[in-house]
Amino acid sequence: MSNNLVTLYRCDVCHKASFPTMEEAIAHENKCALAHAHAQAQAQAAAAQPPPQPPQQQPPPIRPPQAAVAAPQPPPVTTKNNPPTENLLRVKYFKCSNCKILFTDRAKARIHETSCNEPVWFSCRVCKIMRFSKASTLIEHERICKGPVPLTRKDLPLADEILKQKENENGGHQSDDSSVEIIEPPIKPKPMTPSRVPNPLSIPAPQQRMQSKKDDASVEIVDPPRNTTAAPLAPSADVPTQKKESSYVTCWTCDVCKVAHFKTYKEAEDHEIQCKIDMDNKKKAEEKKIIDMENKRKEKEALPKHHEKVEYLSDSRQQPAAKHVVLFSPFVQSVTDSADFEKISNCHAAILQSVKLLHHPFNGSVALQCQYCNQGMSSTWTYKKMTEMLPVLVCNHILECQNAPAEVVESMQQHITNILNKSSEIIGELSFGKFLESFLPANGIVEGAIKGDKQLVVMPDDKFMKINGCEMSKRGRQACSSTALIGTKKGKRQDGSSVESSPSAKRPKQLQSVHDEIKIGDMDCQLHYDEGRSMYVGPLDGLPLLTSMLQKEAKYLPPSQRVLVAQLEIFELSPKIMKGASNGSLGLRCQNCVTEKNGCCFMKLTSVNNLARDVLLFGKEHVVRCVTRQKVTKQIHESLVAGKGELSKYCKLLANLYCLEQ
Known part of the structure; x- marks a missing residue:
């Protein structure tokens, strides 16, 4: 006050x-x-002066008297x-x-x-x-x-x-x-x-x-x-x-606002307490507003310059994501999909393996989704936009995706700065843009016009089959085993009897394991229809070996063993799946082939103490043959020789977490 x-x-x-x-x-x-x-x-001297005389008779100047000083009085x-x-x-x-x-x-x-x-x-x-x-x-x-x-x-x-x-x-x-x-x-x-x-x-x-x-x-x-x-x-x-x-x-003035005045101290004190609270709330609101504006500015700087235009097109002209069907899942898997896949950098390879490519069955428009959580990336894509925007969007999404594998997130964290700055350190023998310009046309994905907008479209099957060498592309190999036609109205929903009578794709004999403990069976997959396409949906009763509840403990595992553990899950083994199995027994199965009709590989777990041994055996006899990605296959081979010391500790923690008993 x-x-x-x-x-x-x-x-x-x-x-x-x-x-x-x-x-x-x-x-x-x-x-x-x-x-x-x-x-x-x-003034007194001027009044006492005589009248002016002629110029020849000038009297001497008269000095003014000194001012009188008054004597002090009591x-x-x-x-x-x-x-x-x-x-x-x-x-x-x-x-x-x-x-x-x-x-x-x-x-x-x-x-x-x-x-x-x-x-x-x-x-x-x-x-x-x-x-x-x-x-x-x-x-x-x-x-x-x-x-x-x-x-x-x-x-x-x-x-x-x-x-x-x-x-x-x-x-x-x-x-x-x-x-x-x-x-x-x-x-x-x-x-x-x-x-x-x-x-x-x-x-x-x-x-x-x-x-x-x-x-x-x-x-x-x-x-x-x-x-x-x-x-x-x-x-x-x-x-x-x-x-x-x-x-x-x-009078008492408020020390906070410096404006309000009060006659009593009590009124000024009450006002100052409330004024301080109001001033703090106002300051917090202003700080929050500044922080929000700064975050928006940083997000805008991180995205390409044409991001606003893309959002406008996606809001007004992009087809709904529910009407699109999957064409490539993932976008590019390995060198079997494209011979140039080995020439691009590991960062760009991880980006293509983390995205699904979808298309609209009628107008052929292209859309992209996350491989792990199926979240859509709404935009109208062209060669240039996909080259500039896809690495940035995928990197930003993977860092926040809850279903993304840990090794993919770590890879994105290492390359996030280079991706945003478009550094030359993440460019391999073949640049990302040149790879897309060669891969997309070879699979019948070209630039076209939809409602006057230039964007990527998928050619119908009849036009795609006229391209020389189309059977060597990824889409050509898929078309040989698929009955649905792209861009035509023949891909209607089929009856359940006709679908079930059609032969299922079986695993080649040379990929099957000859070990006695490795079995092949059906996991009771359910047939599902979507936009004229039929597919099998796997069961959801499995317990993954790589769980978020043991995320800290999983860091002690070698990277190769983390990749192996991420491919497997524990499930309840019933007599329907395996003859002679007792009620309550558990099995180990592969997540990559769980949706295959009569083609899922599994094995019966021997004991809780031998869980690490069963994991390594299953990886050696089946996972290396099931996974088609060469990079993952190499890592799984390395996990077999890494030893099972840390893996045994992790399996004991996993058994305690899931309350597994002998």
Whole structure:
């Protein structure tokens, strides 16, 4: 809280200049007194000069007499009802705002003012004569005082004894009303003649006044009656006099907003608490707004420049993702899909293996989805847009995808900076753009126009089969084993009997294991129809070996063994799947072939203690033959020779997590 005390000092000579400090006022007053005395002396000398003589008879110049110095007089006795009226210099006095007693010490004045029970006076701002003990009475008086017929002084009652004596001397009227104080207006100096020297330090200023916002109380500087003759010599400072009169009004200002003023400390304290809370809430809201704007700016800078245009096209013209069907899952799997796959960098290879390529069965428009969570990436794709945008979008999504494998996320984290900056460090023997320009046309994916927009479209099967060498492409090999035609209306939903009677794709004999513990069977897959295509959906009762609940423990495994564990899951082995299996027995199966009808490889778990041995055996006998990605196959081979020390510890934790028993 801040206590506002206003103290101004006015010149006793010119009655115009006001200063905030006593030293400035005294310095100005000394100069002003000398200048005033010098001007009077010059005026007297000019009046005493004889009339002008002819030019040939010039009398000697007459020097102006020195200014007379007034002799100091003994100061009068100062009381409450007998304040001094002498014009004194070099002394600062403090007046009680209640009883109007003067003090030479500020501390004594404050102590007296605290214990003084006299009422606070409010002076009229119109007539500058009357004062009142209540603000309501002052407001009523000012309303009357501003009327068409202002009050005259002889109609006003007198309050102080000294003013009564002055009125008696002047023949004025007396009154016993003590609620009104009449103060004589200051005597203005006579206007200066052209012969007087102007005072450059005197700054004319209007009468100072400060108005309170709470109770309309005013603080103003009132000049008592003064002598017209300047007195350069000041009496002793121990004698209290009415040298400079200043009034004090205590108001409390809020330290938070620096605007609100209050008459009492309690009101100011309550306001300051609430004001601080409001100010903190406002500051937090502004900080949150700035952070949101900064995040949006960073996201906008990370994406390509044409991102806004792509979003506009995707909102207004892109076909719904539900109408698209999968063409390639993933986009590119291995060198079997394209001979140039080995020439691109590992980063770009991981991006293509993390995306599904979809197409619309009627207009042939292309769409992309995440391989792990099936979240769509809505956009109208061209060769240029796919080259620039696909690495950025896939990288941003994989870092937030909950289903993405840990090794893929780690790979994206290592290359995130190079991908966003389009660094040359992630470019292999063949650039990403050149690979797409060779792979997409070979599979019948070319740039076309849909509703006037240039974008990638998938050619119908009849046109695609006319391309030379189409049977060597990934789409050509899929078309040989698929009965659905792309871009035609023949791919309608088939009856369940015709689908079930069609032969299922069987695993080649050379890929099957000859180990006695490795079995092949059906996991009770269900037939599912979607947009004229039929597929088998695998069961959801498996428990994955690589789980998020053991994410920290899985970090101790070698990278090759983490890849192996990610391919397997534990399931309940029933007699329907394996003859001779007892109720409650568990098995280990491959997630890559779980959806194949009568073609899923599995084995029966021997014991909890031999879980690590069963995992390595299943990886050696089946997973290396089931996974077609050469990179994963190489890592699984390495896991077999990495030892099973850490794998045994991890399997024990996994058995405790799933509550496995012998």
